[in-house]
Amino acid sequence: MLKRRRGQNASINPALEHIEVDADILRASLTCEMCKNILREANTVTECLHSFCFQCISSKMIVGQSNYCPACGSSDSSLGVNPFLDKKIITDGRKNHLCQTFREMLEEKEVVEDGKGEKEGGEKEGEKKGEEQASMEEA
Numbered sequence: 001m002l003k004r005r006r007g008q009n010a011s012i013n014p015a016l017e018h019i020e021v022d023a024d025i026l027r028a029s030l031t032c033e034m035c036k037n038i039l040r041e042a043n044t045v046t047e048c049l050h051s052f053c054f055q056c057i058s059s060k061m062i063v064g065q066s067n068y069c070p071a072c073g074s075s076d077s078s079l080g081v082n083p084f085l086d087k088k089i090i091t092d093g094r095k096n097h098l099c100q101t102f103r104e105m106l107e108e109k110e111v112v113e114d115g116k117g118e119k120e121g122g123e124k125e126g127e128k129k130g131e132e133q134a135s136m137e138e139a
């Protein structure tokens, strides 16, 4: 019985369930360990793979002193006296790109939700365009 119930739950809307989980995982991995916002100019500590905004991490790193990852806080892994030059902290272009995409995704979602409440005419126009395209395809 238990197995059957689980199966039913999963099949209600497996696609949606998937998207929600992915968004959570994405958000978690794209969050700055310091300011807890979506990363801006993502920089990743190569020792522990913690990620920070460039502004956040650079405000903590003091050139000429021994630096440590602000998220770990431990002195186990030293980042050296110049973490950026020594490539202990690197600009994470891939993560940065993901953050941008994720932000756009969130913004788009907000725009769509706002639009629905205010305008009904917009949807009708869209339908007409769709019909025109469909008839052209037929001919």
Ligand SMILES: [Zn+2]
Residues within 6 Å of the ligand: 032, 033, 034, 035, 036, 037, 039, 040, 052, 053, 056
């Ligand atoms: Zn930050």
Ligand SMILES: [Zn+2]
Residues within 6 Å of the ligand: 045, 048, 049, 050, 069, 070, 071, 072, 073
């Ligand atoms: Zn760390």
